[in-house]
């Protein structure tokens with residue numbers, strides 16, 4: 792039987808993939824398997840219930856959940872699983888993602904969602920945070936993450952140049 796990926800990336804809509812693919816790119820770069828799915832809290836509530844209530848027994852270890860607007864997907868997911876849920880506020884058209892951010896970050900005490908920045912930065916950092924969590928029990932992954940961070944540091948020039 793195929794082993795379940797350690798990370799689930801879920802998102803409320805196909806339109807969120809443009810943002811969430813940046814999380815997938817980081818996971819690819821660092822060699823972490825993931826399963827990406829569209830799970831809408833309001834358009835596919837049955838799919839959300841099925842996914843969140845079985846995610847742990849399926850073998851997932853961390854969930855990255857991206858949504859925009861009235862972004863209840865990360866919170867509803869967290870309500871139905873003991874797994875860590877990392878929320879990515881997708882930049883919305885009407886309010887530039889401030890609505891998404893506040894919907895995700897303001898969880899009442901008792902059901903946490905680790906909330907990242909709006910948009911691409913949040914998606915990238917959600918993947919890096921998921922990797923940090925998995926690396927606690929995976930030394931080879933911890934080494935790959937260290938190397939990735941060293942490369943990032945080495946890529947920063949000390950002096951600015953005029954760009955064309």
Ligand code: RP5
Nearest residue numbers: 803804806807858859860881
């Ligand atoms: C949310 O509504 C999704 O997470 C998405 O960010 C937003 C807009 O969805 P679409 O109308 O583009 O499908 O559920």
